[in-house]
Amino acid sequence: MILYFSATGNSEYLAKSLGDELGDEVVDLFSYIKEGKLGVFESDSPFILITPTYSWRIPLFLSEYLLTCDFKGSKDFYVVMDYGDSCGNAYNYIKEDLHKLSLNFKGLYGIKMPENYIMLFDLDSPETNKKIIADAKNDIEKIARYIKNKEVFPKSKVGLVGKFQSAIINPIFFKFIVKDKKFYATDKCISCGLCSKACVLNNISYKDGRPVWNGRCTHCSACISKCPKAAIEYGKKTNGKKRYLLSKLLDSKNQNNDIKCK
Structure with a gap:
């Protein structure tokens, strides 16, 4: 198994x-x-x-x-x-x-x-x-x-x-670096709720239609990577950066028959 x-x-x-x-x-x-x-x-x-x-x-x-x-x-x-x-x-x-x-x-x-x-x-x-x-x-x-x-x-x-x-x-990393205070949603947010569903630790709730991070983050990257509008940012660190999902990478490769996703 x-x-x-x-x-x-x-x-x-x-x-x-x-x-x-x-x-x-x-x-x-x-x-x-x-x-x-x-x-x-x-x-x-x-x-x-x-x-x-x-x-x-x-x-x-x-x-x-x-x-x-x-x-x-x-x-x-x-x-x-x-x-x-x-x-x-x-x-x-x-x-x-x-x-x-x-x-x-x-x-x-x-x-x-x-x-x-x-x-x-x-x-x-x-x-x-x-x-x-x-x-x-x-x-x-x-x-x-x-x-x-x-x-x-x-x-x-x-x-x-x-x-x-x-x-x-x-x-040290988890005590001082892995924090969620820098996460925020931009005006591109459509309040779809996907970020909350993607959070394994149930750390994201909603207030006034926008996601709020509640201090239990593990920096798994699911919320920021799965947002359909790329509306989530982490301070200035992620501005202008592409998001990563393996499924999107494989889909783009499959169009050229380079990699087949099973």
């Missing part, structure tokens, strides 16, 4: 691609987390979590949710993380979580995917992202072989920088 969380499509794409390779069930955790549903998952095949990397670890809210879940059947648990820079030392923290759940950690596999964090970075060119996605498909095939053969993912060596990023920068 493949479990995933995705805000802008990267992890969803990997999860569905791996599901096709393995012929396995694919489960979106978004509604479970947003609606506070109890996660009881049963599978005879290994569990596979596919998740984005937030500041060199899996998202804190996702880690907290997994610890409330009940996993029945197989005790084997693989983790796949897509990243823009690296996974840092995420391995150790995931291993601790799975130990608490009495699950058999079968390793972490990191896959580079297109950058989506426009509140801090610029997007790469479509050509660059096309190459990144093509490489990711090769990784998915490798991952499928490891899982079919019941092998542990090869462990990547983590240097001092990676350990520092996950242990020191991560908590």
Whole structure:
């Protein structure tokens, strides 16, 4: 069973691609987390979590949710993380979580995917992202072989920088940088409510027809990326920047038969 969380499509794409390779069930955790549903998952095949990397670890809210879940059947648990820079030392923290759940950690596999964090970075060119996605498909095939053969993912060596990023920068980043006070809606807002629906943490409400962020943001980029009018901005950081959704990138590529989205 493949479990995933995705805000802008990267992890969803990997999860569905791996599901096709393995012929396995694919489960979106978004509604479970947003609606506070109890996660009881049963599978005879290994569990596979596919998740984005937030500041060199899996998202804190996702880690907290997994610890409330009940996993029945197989005790084997693989983790796949897509990243823009690296996974840092995420391995150790995931291993601790799975130990608490009495699950058999079968390793972490990191896959580079297109950058989506426009509140801090610029997007790469479509050509660059096309190459990144093509490489990711090769990784998915490798991952499928490891899982079919019941092998542990090869462990990547983590240097001092990676350990520092996950242990020191991560908590500092979420304490001081991951804030939502800079989010606002421009006059292009049509009060469609999509940003509120896209927020996994139910952090967006409406006042006088405009979205309001309520202090529980995790900077997943879903609201700013999925707004149909590009009406959401983050201070001056996002002014003039294109938004990122993998589905739009794949649609544009499909017109040229470059990449086929399954």
